[in-house]
Amino acid sequence: MNKSTIDNEFLCKHSMFGGLNDASLSLIKPYLEEHTYEENVTILKQGEPNNRVHFIVEGEVAIVRQSETNKKQSRIITTLHNGDSFGEMELIDIQNCAASVVTLAPSRIITLSNKDLYKISLVDLKTYTMLILNLARDISRRLRGADEMLAMVKNRATMPTPASQSDASV
Secondary structure, three states: OEEOOOOHHHHOOOHHHOOOOHHHHHHHHHHOEEEEEOOOOEEEOOOOOOOEEEEEEEOEEEEEEEOOOOOOOEEEEEEEEOOOEEOHHHHHHOOOOOOEEEEOOOEEEEEEEHHHHHHHHHHOHHHHHHHHHHHHHHHHHHHHHHHHHHHHOOOOOOOOOOOOOOOOOO
16 A cells, blocks of 8 residues: 555546645645555455545446345445545444445555544645535435435335425315
8 A cells, every 4th residue: 555646636526526626635645545456356345344435546346235134145236436436434424334345357546544534624624524525425426326226126115296285286
């Protein structure tokens, strides 16, 4: 693991660093660590602690969830690519990993630890706040996507679409 060599122009194109100016990005960069992984490497394991948010610079990873009732059964929940991040949930809710993350291709990933995120909060609260908001937005987008997928699953009870208030008779 090495300090990141990623430049500001690259960072500002991605959601985790959205809305941050060069000064904020320059503040964050010394805290970023760069990691490289070969294909089929487990980066995070379901049920184990994680104290970092991971940001994919190059490569592809699978988010894999193991069944709680049948430990031999697992399913790929989604695949993430360049520009995507993972590990945000554990950083925010301080729980163990909800799923495993396995590389599908050689990957280059930068990480930011919760300890370093805290240090950033002490130095520049505005930058820290923007990072947390960006992480929350990413989590929210994923939750909306999961809601949409659940809504489309067959054999779900359906409800009639409610009439809007303007359509309702009084």
